[in-house]
Amino acid sequence: MSGFLTEDEIAALNPSELLPHSTPIPTQIVSSDEFTPPPQSEKQKEVEARLLAMADEFGARQGQSRRQFFQSAAGMAAAFVALNETFSAVFDASRAEASTPAMADERAKGLKDQFIMDMHTHFLRDDTRLTNFVRAREAVGKAGWNPQLVDKPQTLEDLKFNNFFKEIYLDSDTKVALISSSPSEEPQDWFLTNEQMIEARDKINKDAGSRRMFAHAIFTPGQDGWLEHLEGSLARKPESIKGYTVGDNTNKDLARHPWRMDDEKVTYKAYELAVKHGIKNICVHKGLFPESTAKRFPHLLEYAKVGDVGKAAKDWPQLNFVIYHAGYRWAAGGRAGDGWNEFEQTGRVSWVSDLAEIPEKYGVTNVYADVGQLFAQSVVAEPRLAAAMMGIMGRGMGYERVVWGTDAVWTGSPQWQIEALRRLEISEDMQKKYGFKPLGAADGPIKNMIFAGTNAKLYDFDIPSQRGDIGPNRDRFALMKEEYEKSGPARSNLRYGYVTGPVDWSAFA
Numbered sequence: 001m002s003g004f005l006t007e008d009e010i011a012a013l014n015p016s017e018l019l020p021h022s023t024p025i026p027t028q029i030v031s032s033d034e035f036t037p038p039p040q041s042e043k044q045k046e047v048e049a050r051l052l053a054m055a056d057e058f059g060a061r062q063g064q065s066r067r068q069f070f071q072s073a074a075g076m077a078a079a080f081v082a083l084n085e086t087f088s089a090v091f092d093a094s095r096a097e098a099s100t101p102a103m104a105d106e107r108a109k110g111l112k113d114q115f116i117m118d119m120h121t122h123f124l125r126d127d128t129r130l131t132n133f134v135r136a137r138e139a140v141g142k143a144g145w146n147p148q149l150v151d152k153p154q155t156l157e158d159l160k161f162n163n164f165f166k167e168i169y170l171d172s173d174t175k176v177a178l179i180s181s182s183p184s185e186e187p188q189d190w191f192l193t194n195e196q197m198i199e200a201r202d203k204i205n206k207d208a209g210s211r212r213m214f215a216h217a218i219f220t221p222g223q224d225g226w227l228e229h230l231e232g233s234l235a236r237k238p239e240s241i242k243g244y245t246v247g248d249n250t251n252k253d254l255a256r257h258p259w260r261m262d263d264e265k266v267t268y269k270a271y272e273l274a275v276k277h278g279i280k281n282i283c284v285h286k287g288l289f290p291e292s293t294a295k296r297f298p299h300l301l302e303y304a305k306v307g308d309v310g311k312a313a314k315d316w317p318q319l320n321f322v323i324y325h326a327g328y329r330w331a332a333g334g335r336a337g338d339g340w341n342e343f344e345q346t347g348r349v350s351w352v353s354d355l356a357e358i359p360e361k362y363g364v365t366n367v368y369a370d371v372g373q374l375f376a377q378s379v380v381a382e383p384r385l386a387a388a389m390m391g392i393m394g395r396g397m398g399y400e401r402v403v404w405g406t407d408a409v410w411t412g413s414p415q416w417q418i419e420a421l422r423r424l425e426i427s428e429d430m431q432k433k434y435g436f437k438p439l440g441a442a443d444g445p446i447k448n449m450i451f452a453g454t455n456a457k458l459y460d461f462d463i464p465s466q467r468g469d470i471g472p473n474r475d476r477f478a479l480m481k482e483e484y485e486k487s488g489p490a491r492s493n494l495r496y497g498y499v500t501g502p503v504d505w506s507a508f509a
């Protein structure tokens with residue numbers, strides 16, 4: 001932490017009642033390396049101007065202030081219209097929707113029962129000291145990615161169970177979530193212990209009266225007693241296991257036990273145990289390792305890449321390997337712009353393209369790509385990059401192996417990400433030039449597969465008979481959400497506070 005903003009620095013930022021703080025989309029880039037945000041790019045200024053014009057024209061017609069307009073479904077549509085007009089991106093959003101509240105509300109209502117399984121979520125234990133995630137949420141609010149974070153000063157409480165529950169199950173259309181964690185050499189810095197994940201799962205499902213949460217157990221190859229620890233955790237019946245090949249992602253300076261997925265002597269022992277306990281899915285964190293991080297931790301770089309995925313997948317056809325973040329490199333201190341430049345110059349994105357080539361190279365069909373952070377960090381900051389990465393994964397692995405995960409609640413309630421995928425399409429130019437397949441309608445077969453279909457298959461969840469949000473098994477959460485919606489979104493009137501410290505995006509998990 002390098003200190004607090006001086007009066008001058010505060011004065012140089014826009015006052016919080018003005019843009020960019022109240023817009024539903026990004027108008028500034030967040031960087032971990034600079035104390036104050038870098039100046040807006042020309043594109044971002046353009047997005048902002050277009051949005052303001054729409055707020056003044058469409059919102060005023062409804063008697064709404066800019067802020068009220070930006071908080072409405074029509075305001076959300078306007079954000080995607082502004083992105084379309086600026087980036088020549090292809091979001092399904094029209095000026096008609098942005099200017100007609102009834103039309104925007106109707107659309108949101110029509111999609112709210114879409115089944116969404118988010119198999120990559122987090123909250124932090126009560127005694128956590130990982131305040132960097134508070135800074136991250138503030139930065140996301142500041143960048144305008146998630147309109148729900150805009151007005152709220154963030155605290156550690158926002159990263160704990162109660163707020164997690166609200167942001168996942170009440171503020172978003174997510175129906176089922178998997179709670180994950182991240183290990184550390186420092187026991188106190190595990191996001192959650194394996195026991196805490198299982199306890200949270202059991203509590204949620206008991207409270208709901210149906211299966212709303214799944215849980216990971218974390219495995220840490222090479223650490224003292226790791227295999228016994230895993231075996232003990234497996235006895236509590238997590239739905240899958242997850243590991244971090246860099247060893248300690250939270251405190252990279254402490255990482256002494258990085259490991260490879262294809263290490264026959266060490267890691268394969270975990271796969272053996274998993275098979276023995278009926279676990280089918282091995283989740284592995286990859287990527288989020290930009291040049292700035294590689295410079296600081298060069299010995300971990302190889303482990304962050306996906307070079308060890310293919311052999312492991314080939315040797316263990318009875319297991320599925322779900323690669324978290326799809327190996328996307330340019331987050332956690334990198335920028336979507338770096339990824340876009342790389343794609344424009346080479347037609348590739350590190351290390352998403354490498355991952356997408358594994359099925360062909362190794363003749364395997366058991367490798368999956370989770371879109372956590374990959375999607376959040378690109379889709380509103382550089383939408384063409386988000387489209388390109390979806391295309392790359394779809395082309396190489398098939399859209400049936402791209403699975404929904406949002407890494408919420410690091411970037412707040414996942415609803416804005418859900419809305420972005422619903423609306424995203426790959427432009428025809430890009431489809432033709434690179435052989436990408438279109439994503440189709442918000443609730444068409446491909447997006448339904450990404451949002452839930454494949455996750456349901458991986459986890460043997462029969463959606464029609466097991467879903468608790470509608471139908472014969474309607475559970476207590478469904479009733480709670482109905483009440484919540486009736487009383488309107490629980491918005492805070494507190495003003496957004498300025499970011500008071502640099503964001504350590506490198507700890508993103």
Ligand SMILES: [Zn+2]
Nearest residue numbers: 120372407509
């Ligand atoms: Zn994560």
